[in-house]
Amino acid sequence: MITLQDSEILVLFWQRSESALAEVLKKYGGMLKKIAVRLSGSETVAEECLNDTLMTLWQNIPPARPDNLQAYSCKVIRNLAFKRLTYELAQKRSVNASIPIEELEASISDAGAEYELQRTEALMILEEFLDQLSSEARVVFLKRYYFMDTVPEIARDLRISEAKVKSMLVRTRKKLAALIRLKGVVL
Amino acid sequence: MKNYRLSEEIGRVDAAFIEEVFEYGKNERRTIMSKKVLAIALAAALVITVGVTAVAASWSGLIKLDEYFVGCEETFNVPEKMPKAEISIVGNDLVTTVPEPEPFEPGDARVTSVVATNHGLFCTIEINIAGLGVPDELPEEALDNHGFIIGDIRVFQEVDGSKERYPWSGHVSTEKNGDTVDVVISAECASSRPEGKMIFEIENIAYLKYEGDDKVDVPVYEGIFEAVLNPEDYEVLESRYSTNIPEIMGVPFSAELCANGLFLTVDGSEDVDIVEWAESDLGKKAEQVTYEMSHSEICLITKDGRKFSGLLGSFDYDGENFIGGGGSGLKGLYLSFVTLINTDEIASVTVDGVEFTF
Secondary structure, three states: OOOOOHHHHHHHHHOOOOHHHHHHHHHHHHHHHHHHHHHHOOHHHHHHHHHHHHHHHHHHOOOOOOOOHHHHHHHHHHHHHHHHHHHHHHOOOOOOOOHHHHHHHHHHHHHOOOOOOOHHHHHHHHHHHHHHOOHHHHHHHHHHHOOOOOHHHHHHHHOOOHHHHHHHHHHHHHHHHHHHHHOOOOO | OOOOHHHHHHHHOOHHHHHHHHHHHHHHHHHHHHHHHHHHHOOOOEEEOOOOOOOOOOOOOHHHHHHHHHHHHHHOOOOOOOOOOOEEEOOOOOOEEOOOOOOOOOOOEEEEEEEEEOOEEEEEEEEEOOOOOOOOOOOOOEOOOOOOEEEEEEEEEEEOOEEEEOOOEEEEEEEEEOOEEEEEEEEEOOOOOOOOEEEEEEEEEEEEEEEOOEEEEEEEEEEEEEEEEOHHHOOEEOOEEOOOOOEEOOEEEEEEEEOOEEEEEEOOOOOOOHHHHHHHHOOOOHHHHHHHHHOOOEEEEEOOOOEEEOHHHHEEOOHHHOEEOOOOOEEEEEEEEOOOOOHHHEEEEEEOOEEEEO
16 A cells, blocks of 8 residues: 655645545544544444544645644544543533543542643643653553553563553552642642 | 543543554564664663663674563653652663574574573564565554564473473564564563473464554465574573561561562561451451552662662563462562662662662
């Protein structure tokens, strides 16, 4: 399968050529859908999110000219899939939130947080926390909680043992809980 | 409504963090490539700054292992609160270059350099893939940040004619350079010391691709490569043992420090069992105690007073790493370093403030 360079795909977007969407789908479709499936727990929802992602890219580029089309696309689909998740929750529908989500949210309860973490402070804490991690720990953390990869997938990708991945995740979540506590989020 | 604030906001973190994930594997390879230029002045192990600058760059094969440990540097994370000390890549005598590697015909594999410790092996293995049909470039469908990989690697040791599996865990990295595939293996083992002839069986050369949502190996060469490390080609670096026996949670522990890890063992008693100790003496579940111990804050203090802490990103431990005792109990905790340490330079190690002196 021949795929275009990101810069070539961006040119297609700027030329308003719909083949840009086919190229994104060909190059990143599998990865993008996987993120949505893992977040939503539904193939159907994931397919819809993928279509919405392509629509968003089409609407945003131009004027946007992302430095990294892959990261940009991932961010779009992740946020769309998450919106869908919260919508389903608001409708009080049964949603199987994936294990990584529950794991990550446990960092707040581990910190003993007694009020709801606000969006801006959550983002600030997360970015400060990620900054403090070693490169390897950061990649493991994001693979698990951003890309929703399984432990065996991470171990295989990074060529490290599953035991190491598990222990790194436990450790980093503990650090995150400590940072939340340190930042005074906990009353 | 249940709120998933962290999981939601992690989707908004700066794109640079996400790009790093995509680039991580590539960077590793790029580092290896760029280090080839620099490596002539560098030597084998990543050690705490010791002032030793002897270089052994002329050793063939040593560069590959050197690159591996250069790659480990980022995991050696010195937190802000500790005095920053330089971490140097210096030449020392940790690495042994195999003096007479096995013949190297197409289809052969050979060990070219090794660091052996009481609890593991770090080896560079070269595979000659000339004429085996391995393509020069990755196919379009391959996940290119992984490069060519190996399907599996198994380690055996042969002592007195008896060949047994060496029960390791750890890391493997692979790099294809023309007609050679270089495999660097960091094989750690809490319970067994490398001994006798070490045999590495490497299965298949492959690449990764997506198949649906899964990543799968696609072999480009199917077969077994065998590399042998003869006993005369390596020496095991001896461990150092703590000169004191401090108590952790009321139980005396002794420590063994080797180049790739720290072993804490309940001292001197055949009767102490960590599970029993946890449940009866401390009134906690064993899992809780092992969790607490395995999340200890570690600090290495060098003879000249420098401190390194926050190394937990470089440690590998969990319940599986507890050392089995004589009976059904568990008697120790293994904290493995990813990074090789020149243990001669360590004066003491603290585990949650409990100091072990060496």
